[in-house]
């Protein structure tokens with residue numbers, strides 16, 4: 001009798017468990033994070049390939065924890081892995097995109113505040129892999145993971161300081177035959193670049209027409225970018241060089257041609273990534289050969305002058321490493337796996353090492369336009385660091401200039417700059433230690 005009852009009970013339990021499992025599987029995907037209609041959502045009704053359902057909330061990995069005295073803050077809000085970070089030209093905003101189907105805009109002024117509010121744009125039926133502001137900050141463009149093309153969002157400022165986001169027009173036509181590895185918008189506003197992992201770089205006008213296609217001839221493209229001055233497009237890949245092209249426009253703004261400008265030659269193996277200083281006069285590269293190099297690219301390439309190699313440093317490398325040169329070119333940050341190492345560019349010495357910054361491989365690394373902060377992403381969090389090595393480099397450079405200064409005015413200016421950089425350093429270390 002008892003065993004029979006037990007049998008029925010067990011059977012019922014099993015049936016219930018089965019039902020629960022079926023129901024769970026049938027639950028709709030949870031693409032929308034908390035506060036799904038936080039600010040402007042964007043309507044885009046075009047039919048698209050359905051996205052595989054995102055992981056249910058309870059299966060999500062626990063938030064990775066990380067602490068460091070140079071960590072300013074962690075920006076939390078994304079409910080999926082953040083893949084790309086970009087600062088606006090004015091330096092006021094940081095854009096981030098993730099596989100949670102959102103693009104978020106963070107105010108850089110809030111980095112040191114307790115709360116970090118963000119504005120959010122939804123990417124309907126898709127997600128953005130890359131995001132870039134337009135130079136005037138009136139739009140941003142994203143690379144759609146499923147749509148495999150560019151979508152432009154117009155940003156309209158409302159009276160209360162909020163933005164609304166609207167897709168500008170049609171998405172660009174689909175042209176790439178291999179996965180896209182980076183996109184860029186020229187600071188001149190004249191073109192958009194997309195690069196895929198084969199050897200193709202496309203140059204587009206802002207209306208979504210292809211102006212030209214570049215074959216990089218590097219076996220494959222590992223990385224490509226537009227220079228901050230908006231004149232050049234560069235690429236690296238399997239071959240040990242970085243190739244730089246000039247994108248030429250006529251006086252009336254019409255596209256003319258893409259011409260070879262210069263090359264960075266000196267690595268002994270493929271180049272994983274590179275980065276420009278803000279005036280495009282310096283570049284940094286990181287290679288499979290286990291070194292990073294710092295270059296002077298302020299050359300008369302039209303007279304066949306080659307860039308100068310200023311420095312070579314050793315570093316840990318892996319397939320997915322990134323490099324970021326600070327806008328003022330004083331320091332370089334290299335990510336390898338979940339570690340970020342910061343070196344000065346004066347002697348190539350290691351200045352800082354941040355270990356286990358994210359739960360997954362670091363996906364992007366960037367300095368803000370003032371060289372004050374370094375930001376990184378990899379999991380759902382965005383880490384913001386003080387660029388203390390950058391301030392130390394400024395102090396060192398100014399002190400060496402001070403020794404050579406001949407006029408009183410110069411000396412005073414340098415002394416002032418040294419004092420203010422030292423004050424920032426004292427605040428960074430004083431507060432956090």
Ligand SMILES: *[C@@H]1O[C@H](CO)[C@@H](O)[C@H](O)[C@H]1NC(C)=O
Nearest residue numbers: 038039040159160161162163
């Ligand atoms: C933006 O709009 C939201 C709701 O629409 C509001 O709660 C928020 O305070 C606004 N933000 C600013 C900066 O005004």
Ligand SMILES: *[C@@H]1O[C@H](CO)[C@@H](O)[C@H](O)[C@H]1NC(C)=O
Nearest residue numbers: 278279280327328369370371
């Ligand atoms: C580059 O950054 C430095 C230091 O932040 C700044 O003084 C300079 O104006 C910037 N140059 C350009 C071209 O943005």
